[in-house]
Amino acid sequence: MGAPGTEPVIRVEGLVNRLGGQLVHDGVDLEVHRREILGLVGESGSGKTVLLRSLIGLQRPLDGRILFEGRDIRALSAREWRAVQEDWGVLFQQGALFSGLTVQENVELPMREHFKLPPELLRPLARLRLRLARFPLEHGDKFPADLSGGMTKRAALARALALDPEVLFLDEPTAGLDPLSATALDELVRDLRDTLGLTVVLTTHDLHTLTQICDRLTALVDGRAVTGTLEEMRSHPHPWLHAFFGGARMQSALRTD
Numbered sequence: 001m002g003a004p005g006t007e008p009v010i011r012v013e014g015l016v017n018r019l020g021g022q023l024v025h026d027g028v029d030l031e032v033h034r035r036e037i038l039g040l041v042g043e044s045g046s047g048k049t050v051l052l053r054s055l056i057g058l059q060r061p062l063d064g065r066i067l068f069e070g071r072d073i074r075a076l077s078a079r080e081w082r083a084v085q086e087d088w089g090v091l092f093q094q095g096a097l098f099s100g101l102t103v104q105e106n107v108e109l110p111m112r113e114h115f116k117l118p119p120e121l122l123r124p125l126a127r128l129r130l131r132l133a134r135f136p137l138e139h140g141d142k143f144p145a146d147l148s149g150g151m152t153k154r155a156a157l158a159r160a161l162a163l164d165p166e167v168l169f170l171d172e173p174t175a176g177l178d179p180l181s182a183t184a185l186d187e188l189v190r191d192l193r194d195t196l197g198l199t200v201v202l203t204t205h206d207l208h209t210l211t212q213i214c215d216r217l218t219a220l221v222d223g224r225a226v227t228g229t230l231e232e233m234r235s236h237p238h239p240w241l242h243a244f245f246g247g248a249r250m251q252s253a254l255r256t257d
């Protein structure tokens with residue numbers, strides 16, 4: 001976690017997003033510390049994915065600012081924007097791998113696009129990313145359609161690591177996985193943070209992820225963000241936070257974990 005006083009990797013100031021006639025974000029403020037795992041929670045439709053999309057510049061906000069390492073992402077030149085994009089890796093909910101490329105080729109693609117590297121270096125570098133994501137290398141020549149859910153997530157994670165990012169954005173990383181695969185993926189995310197010094201922002205409904213690997217949590221409620229440690233969130237008076245963190249499922253997750 002970032003030491004007090006160090007600049008946050010990401011700072012969100014007064015973010016406003018309106019989509020489909022709904023005010024999704026009504027002044028979201030948020031800081032992401034270096035090397036922390038920050039979990040975004042909130043009821044379905046509260047705007048977790050829209051926030052993640054805003055952070056990576058895919059969603060143009062109605063108002064507010066997003067600062068990445070102190071720089072407003074909307075004020076960057078094309079060259080600076082390209083450089084910033086190399087600093088983060090993204091894993092979308094469905095993996096979003098290119099179906100016509102093998103796993104190996106999927107991981108090579110961002111490197112091919114962003115780095116001027118001799119082609120013979122791409123393969124070993126992609127294999128290194130696959131190894132980091134604990135993807136079984138013998139399946140690297142398979143196409144995405146031929147992978148299990150857990151392998152798809154690992155392949156997508158390897159691709160998110162392709163450009164050697166500082167920040168990983170993960171949209172519901174364990175969704176659709178069986179409990180053992182989900183736990184293994186949680187451990188992988190935590191290990192990657194520990195070994196590579198990554199900062200991780202993830203959205204999740206998975207109570208194991210929330211209680212076991214997140215350093216802090218941000219709940220989206222009433223269009224705003226409430227951020228704190230699990231302990232702080234558990235004692236927060238907001239009715240939704242009280243119901244969520246004091247609810248039976250959370251209590252049982254805390255008991256069994």
Ligand SMILES: Nc1ncnc2c1ncn2[C@@H]1O[C@H](COP(=O)(O)OP(=O)(O)OP(=O)(O)O)[C@@H](O)[C@H]1O
Pocket residue numbers: 019020022024042043044045046047048049050051203
């Ligand atoms: N492109 C869009 N056009 C119109 N409305 C949208 C669009 N994208 C998102 N929304 C709306 O914005 C709101 C927030 O959506 P978002 O996907 O961020 O929710 P979420 O918190 O991630 O939900 P879930 O937990 O179900 O994934 C929802 O009401 C959704 O319908």
